[in-house]
Amino acid sequence: MTCEEARTLVHAYVDAELDVVRSLEVEAHLSSCVACARGEASLRALRTAFSNGALYHEAPAGLERRVRAAVRDVGRAEGGRTFALRHYGWGGAAAAAVLLVAIIVRGVLPTGPPAGDLTAREVVDDHLRSLTANHLTDVLSSNKHTVKPWFDGRLNFTPPVEDLIADGFPLVGGRLDYLDNRLVAAVVYRRRQHIINLFISPAEHLADTLPVTQVRGGYNIVHWTKSGMAYWAVSSVSGAELGKFAQLVRDESSAASTPRR
Amino acid sequence: MPGPDKFSRFERAILPHLDAAYNLARWLMRNEDEAADAVQDACLRALRFIGGFRGRDGRVWLLAIVRNTCYSRLKRGTIRERETEFDDEIHSPGIETANPEALLERSRDSETLRHALKELPEEFREIVVMRELEGMAYKEIAEVAGVPIGTVMSRLARARKRLQQLLTAAPRKES
Numbered sequence: 001m002t003c004e005e006a007r008t009l010v011h012a013y014v015d016a017e018l019d020v021v022r023s024l025e026v027e028a029h030l031s032s033c034v035a036c037a038r039g040e041a042s043l044r045a046l047r048t049a050f051s052n053g054a055l056y057h058e059a060p061a062g063l064e065r066r067v068r069a070a071v072r073d074v075g076r077a078e079g080g081r082t083f084a085l086r087h088y089g090w091g092g093a094a095a096a097a098v099l100l101v102a103i104i105v106r107g108v109l110p111t112g113p114p115a116g117d118l119t120a121r122e123v124v125d126d127h128l129r130s131l132t133a134n135h136l137t138d139v140l141s142s143n144k145h146t147v148k149p150w151f152d153g154r155l156n157f158t159p160p161v162e163d164l165i166a167d168g169f170p171l172v173g174g175r176l177d178y179l180d181n182r183l184v185a186a187v188v189y190r191r192r193q194h195i196i197n198l199f200i201s202p203a204e205h206l207a208d209t210l211p212v213t214q215v216r217g218g219y220n221i222v223h224w225t226k227s228g229m230a231y232w233a234v235s236s237v238s239g240a241e242l243g244k245f246a247q248l249v250r251d252e253s254s255a256a257s258t259p260r261r
Numbered sequence: 262m263p264g265p266d267k268f269s270r271f272e273r274a275i276l277p278h279l280d281a282a283y284n285l286a287r288w289l290m291r292n293e294d295e296a297a298d299a300v301q302d303a304c305l306r307a308l309r310f311i312g313g314f315r316g317r318d319g320r321v322w323l324l325a326i327v328r329n330t331c332y333s334r335l336k337r338g339t340i341r342e343r344e345t346e347f348d349d350e351i352h353s354p355g356i357e358t359a360n361p362e363a364l365l366e367r368s369r370d371s372e373t374l375r376h377a378l379k380e381l382p383e384e385f386r387e388i389v390v391m392r393e394l395e396g397m398a399y400k401e402i403a404e405v406a407g408v409p410i411g412t413v414m415s416r417l418a419r420a421r422k423r424l425q426q427l428l429t430a431a432p433r434k435e436s
Contacts (some may be wrong), residue, residue, distance in 0.1 A: 060293070
């Protein structure tokens, strides 16, 4: 190996980027050439100087928060109607007013009982948090045979998890969440670009109830109970689509759930 | 087609590399606020294009976006780098004559080293930042910078030579 070659390769050598054969060749040259050995020492000195981390600029404390907020804004602009109001000003307000009138005219204003009101708010909060904060899912899988067993041992009931991809509601995954201070299953589905959170917990009353739809904060919520389980579906998809989703889950979950209380 | 699960992908693949993103941006922009803005910009771009991320290495993928963002900001703004003439032929002592002991002595002073790195032209500075500060492999650096590995190697060699010159030529610590 010539000095010329060694001078080029010595960088890759100190960076441990050479294969064994090449490494040995460089080593052999360095042991026999004082000038090149000095060059290597000089290189290593330079590398050492960088190694104390003094020149590394870590992200400032507020940057992650800032990035998360910016990402959240994107999420809201894409998925939430209320947030459009905040971000798009009067145009959004006018659209919201039209929407409100439409709701009143069609007579589908939320009429849920006051007790469920608080839960409905929590449902929306949980939904929002799932879209924006740390995680949407603890178990990420479109396979119900992966998601369903995941809940085993984490909950004292077995939530039904259905595969609804054929109907346009692919399964995304699942996670644990809190509703009414109780640990519940959150099964996550998707409708096009919209996320649907389906919260499931053992029902207070065993009697089945039919799906009731309400709108809260721009999100549609459908609530029903079946076979001893209470369901809350929440999403930014249209009420009609969420209704269809609820219907599918109800059909599929027949006798699928078993409270283990 | 990219659904809201892009948010969770972003969370897992991109956010952990915020330090790396900022470090590169900070060294390219040479200004804290500019760097933070560039990183935020880059993150939103990353979010938008995360459907195209095939999940190999989030750091490399994000850094490539950060780098592009920084370059377009540098080009757009008035902060365009004045390119330091970088002529290996003129600048004399080669690495073989640089005195390792003196060099080590000099570079112990982080400020001198910081200044020397700051003075390198961007395309050399970024290679050093990725190699020495981020500890990245040549292959990864090549991917971020969009150049062949051979170019990474030659730029790194020239950058180091230049740093050694700057360090040994630097005046003794002023303060």
